[in-house]
Ligand code: HEC
């Protein structure tokens with residue numbers, strides 16, 4: 001009995017570490033049993049995702065900042081927000097978001113269902129009152145009918161979140177050269193991308209953090225990414241930061257002069273300015289990069305890692321990559337991590 005428990009614990013530990021540093025091809029997206037995927041639910045979620053009724057002044061939908069034409073991100077260093085206010089972070093891609101264990105740059109949400117209502121309520125995003133949003137959606141007969149068909153009941157905020165989540169789980173990177181390569185197709189990568197892959201896995205040490213399906217390890221690191229000076233100058237960004245800290249019950253929110261990252265969630269000093277390792281899937285489309293969009297190009301990102309990260313960080317060491325090695329890394333990320341173009345069908349909104 002004890003022996004078999006010990007064996008099970010060993011197997012568990014092994015399962016937890018066996019894949020560290022290993023890349024995996026995209027498989028089926030995990031779906032929570034409480035919110036099964038159905039085609040009607042996905043279609044309803046897609047409509048809501050594009051519907052500006054979800055914002056307080058009717059100017060914004062989720063797709064404003066997560067645009068299918070821009071890799072479900074927005075092409076800005078930091079996102080737009082409700083008029084007169086300012087966001088504080090870069091909009092992450094939603095491609096393969098169904099595989100993420102932590103949501104947001106600081107990991108403060110865990111499930112899509114839990115996350116979906118944040119941007120609607122958020123004063124610096126869609127600034128909507130959820131009671132009002134429910135009434136607005138209830139005023140549209142086509143939506144009322146869809147909710148009845150999909151959920152067997154009326155419009156509620158929870159069901160809105162469930163439908164939007166079901167739609168988001170369909171956003172996946174399909175059949176990229178990396179996937180084909182990992183499945184054994186040796187010629188799926190060009191010679192240059194293959195060289196980049198070897199550096200990614202070896203000398204560049206990238207896969208120490210960028211591993212698994214999403215090339216992301218679900219961990220948080222304080223790399224001391226430079227501040228975005230232009231953003232820091234904007235008092236509206238500071239207001240957003242104080243607001244998020246305040247609603248996160250951080251007592252000293254008034255004196256917060258920079259984005260504290262994961263610290264806001266854990267209050268652990270070692271998490272000060274630590275951010276989640278982001279997915280690298282479809283990375284060619286999702287710049288600018290980092291939580292604050294400080295780098296416009298992948299070349300700049302690689303220079304950052306090559307120098308051993310930002311001043312005073314204790315995570316990274318200089319890599320001393322040659323110009324040719326850096327170029328191969330960029331080629332790997334652009335070529336190998338871009339999936340097939342899937343034509344996007346925009347929904348017809350009621
Ligand atoms: C005004 C721009 C904006 C709008 C509108 C917006 N988002 Fe976002 N979204 C962001 C930003 C910025 C973040 C990162 C915030 C952070 O890390 O604190 C984010 C994060 C997310 C994440 C987490 C992704 C990840 O990998 O961590 C999901 C999921 C998401 N948004 C879905 C939605 C949905 C669904 C809607 C509509 C209900 C929406 N967003 C509306 C800007 C926006």
Ligand code: HEC
Nearest residue numbers: 204205206208209221225275276277278289290291301305
């Ligand atoms: C110690 C863990 C770690 C290592 C090693 C590492 N990264 Fe990262 N990477 C991160 C984290 C954390 C971020 C996000 C930082 C932020 O948002 O401020 C990131 C961000 C990125 C981004 C920007 C993604 C985006 O959407 O904003 C790219 C590209 C990237 N890394 C590529 C690489 C490459 C190439 C290497 C190897 C040369 C590498 N990383 C090594 C942890 C790591």
